[in-house]
Amino acid sequence: DVKVTQSSRYLVKRTGEKVFLECVQDMDHENMFWYRQDPGLGLRLIYFSYDVKMKEKGDIPEGYSVSREKKERFSLILESASTNQTSMYLCASSWDSGNTIYFGEGSWLTVV
């Protein structure tokens, strides 16, 4: 069974803290993605990666960075968390070919 695992389901962080959201997939997928979900806005792409150490900005990269040192792991970093980053974050992965995209269970982040 394909698995995309997000390290934390619920986090509460303080404004200004550095926050790491980790995502691991076990299917040797080339592509990995971080989305943010907000009511009325759907899911929006923050960053994606198509190979180790390769990353591309999505639609809303401001305030975020990412790291992909190993193929199976894609980390989302909030350098200095702010209250407007309170949201649900979803990681996804896929092979380069085909149309199947696998999602993690989501991480609810609250910044206070």
Add this chain to the structure above:
Amino acid sequence: AQKITQTQPGMFVQEKEAVTLDCTYDTSDPSYGLFWYKQPSSGEMIFLIYQGSYDQQNATEGRYSLNFQKARKSANLVISASQLGDSAMYFCAMSGGYNKLIFGAGTRLAVHP
């Protein structure tokens, strides 16, 4: 730029009836894919159905079918014989390069007994 529009923030349906969730899209790419996902309150994204832009026939998966009208750029999801467990958020999405997905705002479906 690619765009997905879901104009129904919320929909209600009686159990055992059919319901159509609307989705329109905009793209200048000749090759694209269209997806529907279900998101229950627990948050996970459940893949329902996929339609490729070159597919001649409408996609079907069990009780789900995708009404693909390419000229109108619409990809509506039809759920037949609704069940209480179908109550959830539904997202339409379109794929671009590297399988990046562009999502609509979603439609919340409530199934009433």
